[in-house]
Amino acid sequence: MPSAIFHRVARGALLLGAGALVSFAAPSPVIAAPTASAAATPVAVTVNARAGLATVPGTALGVNDAIWDTNLGTAQTSDLLKAAGVRMLRYPGGSYADIYHWRDHTAPGGYVAPNTDFDTFMASAARVGAEPMIIANYGTGTAEEAAGWVRHAKDKGYRAKYWTIGNENYGNGHYGAAWEADDHADKSPAAYAAGVVAFADAMRAVDPDIKIGAVLTMPGNWPDGLVGEGDAGTWNKEVLTRAGAHIDFVDVHWYPGGGSAAESLTRTSHVDDAMYLLRRQIDQYAGPGAGRITISLTETNVGVGPNTQPGALFLADAYSDLLENGVFTVQWWNVHNGIGTVSTVAGQRDYGDYGMLSSGNCTADGSVCEPPLNTPFAPYHALTMMSSFVHPGDQLVGAGTDDPLVAAHAARRPNGDLQVLLINRDPDNERTATLDYQGYEPATGAAPTVISLGNGGTPVTAPAGTAAEQTLAPYSLTLVTLHPARAGGGAPTAPGLPVAGAVTDRTATISWPAARPGRDPIAKYEVYRSNGVISEQLGETAGTLLTVRNLRPGTRYTVTVLARDTAGRVSWSSSPLTFSTTAPATSTCAVRLSDTSDWGNGFVGAVEITNNGTVPLTDWTLTFTWPTGWQTVQSGWSGTWTQTGRDVKVTGEPNATLAPGATATAGFVAGYSGPNVLPQAFTLNGTVCSAG
Template sequence: MPKTLLRAVSAILLSLTALSAPAAYADDETTPVAVTVNARAALATVPQTGIGTNHAIWDTNLGTDETADRLKDAGVKLLRYPGGSYSDIYHWADHTAPGGYVAPNTDFDTFMSGVRRTGAQAMVTANYGTGTAEEAAAWVRHANVTKGYGIKYWEIGNENYGNGHYGSAWEADNHADKSPAEYARHVVAYADAMKAVDPTIKIGAVLTTSANWPDGLVGEGDTGTWNKVVLSTAGSKIDFVILHWYPGALDKAGHVADMIHLTREQITKYAGTGSERIGIAMTEFNTGSSSAGTTTQPGALAAADAYATLLANGVFTVDWWNVHNGIGPVTQVEGHTDYGDFGLLSSATCTSDNSVCEPALNTPFAPYYALQMMSRFARPGDQFVRAATDQPKVTAHAARRPNGDLAVLLINTSSDTSYPIALDYSGFRPAAGAATVLTHTNGATSITTSTAENPTLPPLSLTTLVLRPASSQTGLPAAPGQPTASDITDKTATISWPAASPGARPIAKYELHRQNGAISEQLGETTGTSFTVNNLKPGTRYTVNVIARDSGGGLSWSSPPLTFTTGTPAASSCTVKLTNQTDWASGYVGAIEITNNGAPINGWTLNFTWPRSWQSLGSGWSAVWTQTGSDVKVVNEAGNGSLATGASTTIGFVGNYSGPNVLPTVFTLNGTVCGTA
């Protein structure tokens, strides 16, 4: 995405979002924040390519040694090229971008020189908008055959849903047909041509991001949303999908789990056999609001929170927009000048009247230190585990290291309150003595290192604690393999997993644990590699891990997580079918068809609960609708209250949402849980 567009987007977001300084609570100044870390509740493993950023061919400093060295010091492991929307006008062979500016010394080979100096991998975006499959295949040949760069990840286009098909147009697209079907057909052609040159490469296709325009929209003449059409047509040819996210506020990390879950659901539903191989890449991310602090500490705190949450949910790379971007609206945020720059490093540019200039070229902005902290907190091969606090202004993340160490990242978003902490653990026992403490504070120009047992968190700070285990980690069983779920009903599910390799002692049993925030609930244990769980709740999402215990009581690491959702009763006296009829990415028209499968009914009440706090009822018809908290109650009107056996009635509503739209699945009719169609 070019900086001019980012500034336009930022201007819109400024009218929607303002940063509210967190209030201080006097009694919290001496009350320790309870931090709970659950090493049994494992999430994703940290990927090699997790910490990434974007390079753009209009950036004169793209290929300099100083830039590469700065990125290396930040721990950046993936660099994306040639830069947002420029990708769809860029022609690599002659290094031109008709209609755009190409800076000197930004050609592909110069970029790759910087990638190698950084110690990173490259991700290349092939030109879909004004290019061809043959041009992309030639690029693969030059990169991987002629030059031997071994570039693994190749995207097909950038934000191609922004080609005017849904109204807004910022992405170049010379195709007469701008539909998702046309894009998908070309993805297939690009994949075939590019993999004919190098079968080992991975091909990525552009998707819309949940609850972000134009997600949920169905264009004229289309058979479904952008994601449905693209995945249905090109799913068998791609290896990963591409999301972009500019949330426009600093408190949206809570949307991530549902955002990624809904994306995976779409992949599973539409991409066909073998879709589990398809990864998810967040190839552009920024807080997206210059008023909130794009170059100051609030932006850094939001960046660290988002990176940790996205990676813990299995995204294989998160790529900051941008390395250098240029000055924007200048404000004062938390006592420091914010330059409204979406870059990690200063471009040394000035406002149009030269009244304000950025610091010296390549001076790191605050989000740079967020990426640096992330790279020191969660290293490739570490396993994220659940962590939580009892203080809303303090966020916790944790990761377990292969050597047995535990790293805990704590983010204090309060502007004026320091918080002492009290750590509690499940599945981990720390060694006595001080922990290594890494800290970045408001306005700091480096990350400091110290030691402490229970450090105090300064206002607006990032703090990582690294703790050693109390006992040796040798001789323990290996972690069980990836669990799978089968025979899922409304109340039961069978969980199976590959056996763990024993350590110094035989494996005695396996334990199945359900994640409930930062607390684990043991669902059962077995000597085998399969377990049927009973007494589950209908329409509920469960995340579980398996742990091996040896004959001496030694515990393995947790398996990778498994997430599954229970259904509704296969046989019930009622059936409900919810249909999302028309969606506009912040609301939708829903229809609910109620069928009576039992004895005749004279008067009915339908109840359901919105799954998320950001969902609400806008209006309803063909019944009397009320909402209390998150609970919705629907009572028949005089004309549709009688339902004979087998009879149906349909009611409608407008649902609003400001985050990923997880639809309700559990409905009760006159107190009975209904089946769903």
């Protein structure tokens, strides 16, 4: 199969999506990548077991398969995927899904390799021990065709539970860029949502136990924020509003790009805010019971160095970040892809191949060839390390560092072990990391087990170091496994997922399902707020409800709950609850911020300021803080706009009086280079305003 076909299939969405961004975009801020330099000061790593995150699902580690890959079902490929810990496989392959017809195993306009039919794929998935995820053809197929596929899988006795409707269907030309096949006359999100409902009804009529997923766009990535002509909202809003009651999960893709390896590796900082926005969109638009809808991320890859160490570092960091945020599967693009643009990255030859395993082919002129077929590239080795790091049933917990070039993640195992994954993104210098633990006491008598993946290498057992200090090689992954100081038997179970009620600008009532006692009765519950990687105790109670006070208006809070028994044993942390306080119900001022026109990495904003007081305001100053570091005011009017760091200030025009009951409007152009979380709190002349 020609290598150009491999390359085109993988990059289509990435390149066309980026092109659309450029064509719509005004200038937006760029956060500079951290500068690599020799560091004599140790990196402070904090691991916080009190800050519980998501529990690792059985489908966590995934990768894509494709019908144009001749080696899709071979024993060698399947065994390599099994050895890497792959537990979910997606088929029939990206945009090909919207031209693929399963009955006759054809993809008009594309290439179908021999021995890549559905039965072959399912045999491979069984050999790997992976759950399949199947993409039903929305673009050129029908609901009846998809239902027939479900029937075939059921009649064969296949374990095919997860089905998505289409691939990147927002890329059908509706927003100006067209790479995804779509034969429907109406290419709007409303039409896609109607298709999702029809497909879901037909497929569930055959097998009511399957899970149906709808395609959304990743917040902060094209076409997020865009409203197409004739639409009532963005793609995500329209799809969720119209089809939310009919789906079990949403499916997003994320190609973060970046002009250099260093810049690409910073983009994982977008994950927390992107997942926060996506979850908020689901809860806001998908109707009653939206909490049941889960999230899959079925395509990702790094922007620079996909075969070399940047790909490995990005995979480990991105998979960890996404799983911490409750994504039930993360899937690399893809198993085999083919040679692309050849370059040298951090001293290693990179083939521009978006596959995890070598395809063994050459450039068109034959001047450069990849290693032999199925030679693992660096991301494969990173996935292997991830399978040692996260196991089904583990709880990911908070971890962080004080060095932007070093990332940290941690997971707590049911047997009491704690595993810490350290990522040194400096290509030139090693780092000494000092580790501090909150809510966990590592054993002092036994050295930890350490595995390291260095630049150009494979995972190897590394010098053990200590629980308190590790040496991180340049451009490396280091996995540290620690044992607990004492046996943990007899502790209570973790409390259930907390919920927030009666949320105001200053208070919230947190409640949770009770923990089950262990060896001794439960004495109390402790409620913690995560402030970065540090936990601050908000209060404690003998019951399962606590009202927390003295909160800040318009602020996002993440809280967890632990149970402590009468003998002092402490449970694992609950899963986290994230909520935002509101603006004050009443105030002498009111502010309303509107995103009046969005082009994907910038928008026109309007701020309406109302004087609710009894005294005219002859001079006024409004302030707010951007939630992220990649948002900026680029210009403004009807006032003097300034920004320092993330803090924004607008001062009214001279001699302009805002009378009681009157409203003034000031406007601005903002840029953003990541998820666009809008501010919720505004202060006028030192007074926090209510929502307008």
